[in-house]
Amino acid sequence: MLDLIVVAEGSTVPHEAKSNMPRTRPATQRKRREILDAAIDIFGNKGYANGTLAEIAEQVDITHAGVLHHFGSKQNLLLEMLTYRDETDVADLDEHHIPNGPELFLHLVRTALVNSRRAGVVQVYTVLSAESVTDDHPARPFFEDRYSTLRGLVADAFRVLCEQEGIAEPATIGAASASILAVMDGLQLQWLLHPQDIELAETSEFAIRAIVNGVLHPGPELSQYIRG
Amino acid sequence: MLDLIVVAEGSTVPHEAKSNMPRTRPATQRKRREILDAAIDIFGNKGYANGTLAEIAEQVDITHAGVLHHFGSKQNLLLEMLTYRDETDVADLDEHHIPNGPELFLHLVRTALVNSRRAGVVQVYTVLSAESVTDDHPARPFFEDRYSTLRGLVADAFRVLCEQEGIAEPATIGAASASILAVMDGLQLQWLLHPQDIELAETSEFAIRAIVNGVLHPGPELSQYIRG
């Protein structure tokens, strides 16, 4: 989604595969990945509450009890799936770090372009991030950490950009960082509802540009446009 | 949420209370409203898939069968709840129409301020709009209509504003309209996850202002900030 590296390190995922331990064979790891891919598909298309272990199991030709053998519980499968997605995104990156200067903004636009070719992944994050605000949702800590981390990342990029442009750091950096993430999320939702009305990458670029320029060169207040 | 008047007029809601018909007594309408309020609470806090009729019924001291007596099915309750929310928002408005000029942008900021005092309502829309993109979700047509209508409304405001400012309508109006709704939605999500980190109204104002100015006075492209 946002090719995030640092995420939820101190999360509650049991993650049995520590260092030593029962030394799983390669076919097992392959199966686990198959299951995680199926989970992305099912949870993305049906949500966590409505997606079932049986559907996930069917996609990889085992029974739902087989899935539980690997992941212990539905909740743990969800959590492992979320970190798995972030990890594979990172693996796809040429450089194994996110650009930290103003290039981050272009990276975000490129991410929007990539996302416009993988509706499934977008749908997982859209559905689950919203679902996570419901009572005691298991993915809530994941998304809390995720947004905190990402806002910090974007804010850092803003600080570098401001210094580069010789501008004193405005008080709007925090708002702008949240807004950039917000507009990307919101556009994804509208794009999922109206794929042919919304141009995800193009619109994201417009919005990010507007917000970046809004930090560097604020422009008139909204109230100035009222009447003449 | 956005104090929307025109919404889903041609929807599939049965809406038994037509003109003549069985003449419901006042206590009944009161009970129906109680149930709808409870549905907002439950569906908002648990989602549609995870919220149950029994929980809703319990809040109004009847059984789940009593709820079904009034609304026929869980799905129909959801649909009636969604239009009910919009209707009561409209009733709260002084004027029974949404400002259609550039005042719309200030109205959106005011809406964000109002929303920051009613997390429950915000949560219903956040959770359900995202959930609606899942397979065959009953609320999907509602949100499709909603976003189409709102984007059109915002685009109209942009056109009025451009004429007022003596600017030829830029090609970015469509992107900006979607972006404004997107940033409001996305900020609501982050605010629900981190109520004390996000200042909903203030941040919404910053973002809307940036996007409006981005239409009127585009400013540098993002790529111009790379290197020096």
Add this chain to the structure above:
DNA sequence: ATCAACTTACTTACTGGTCAGTAAGTTGAG
């Protein structure tokens, strides 16, 4: 005004279905 005929607003009880998780057994690779 009264009361029978009818309707509305429920309840209780049940059905059929789904689902996560468990326990015990089977199989096949190392």
Add this chain to the structure above:
DNA sequence: CTCAACTTACTGACCAGTAAGTAAGTTGAT
């Protein structure tokens, strides 16, 4: 031989919807 990777079979819980009954309210003819 052993243990991981399953399966089969089951449990208990939950849930939307239905059916049948009841009590209270409404209506209309007398």
